[in-house]
Amino acid sequence: MKKNILLPTDFSDNAWCAAVYALKLYAEEECVFYFLHSTKMKTSTMSNISNRLLKVMSDNAKEELLELKEMAENANVNANHEFKIILSIEAMDDAIEFAIQKYKIDLIVMGTKGATGAKEIFFGSNTVKIIKHIKSCPILLVPHEYDFVEPKQIAFPTDYNRFYGEELLPLKRLVELYNSKIRIVHINEEKNLSHLQDYNVAMLKTYLENYPHSFHWMPDYTKKANAIVDFIEELNINILVMINYKHSFIESIINEPVIKKIGFHATVPFFVIPSIDL
Secondary structure: OOEEEEEEOOOOHHHHHHHHHHHHHOOOOOEEEEEEEEOOOOHHHHOOOOHHHHHHHHHHHHHHHHHHHHHHHHHOOOOOEEEEEEEEOOOHHHHHHHHHHHHOOOEEEEEOOOOOOOOOOOOOHHHHHHHHHOOOOOEEEEOOOOOOOOOOEEEEEOOOOOOOOHHHHHHHHHHHHHOOEEEEEEEEOOOOOOHHHHHHHHHHHHHOOOOOEEEEEEEOOOOHHHHHHHHHHHOOOOEEEEEEOOOOHHHHHHOOOOHHHHOOOOOOOEEEEEOOOO
């Protein structure tokens, strides 16, 4: 079945790197890739710009999108890949939401930082806004200049306080691409699991019984963010997967006023699955 993959772009190197990662990840799959760019500006900026200049800017953006499409076609040898462009006048998060519905998007792949690319910040402000806003589609965030590695090892941190069912379908689809192994990691914040947690572990085993997986326990010796980064390094993890639900680890990251305080600098792509009850 053909996959529809959205590639939001601000024409930065970071956005292009994310697009290249997506092409390689789905090298053997039949896909339509949509390059999406938003020309929306702040209202304060808009008031100082004439309609004629806006038209020129829009034409230039369309030209850049077409060049991006051509670059992707030239860089890509997969005859099963098709490329299309979307130019929107809506804010990027609204443009993405509209594209998800109109083009039946299965996955969004984007860079973690915008054009400014501050090294100490893992998520750019646009990325944070999109994670908060998009509740109907998984998002794969690719660190800048990350070289593609087949995702044979996938980390899935959980506190076992939630029951996961259909939410994990995007994780299963990811595993099927390369017959990856799911490393389920729990940070020991308690001495013993509660009855609810035990039940959720049992259900997780059942739900993933046909997929290679293993359970891992990390001592609660540091901040969760640091423990997860250590786990990524120790087990040579290639993709980090998390469910974005209320009061989740992801929410604690994106709600932090200064993101760098979190100390979370994932060195691998970060796959965010929206919760069904978000």
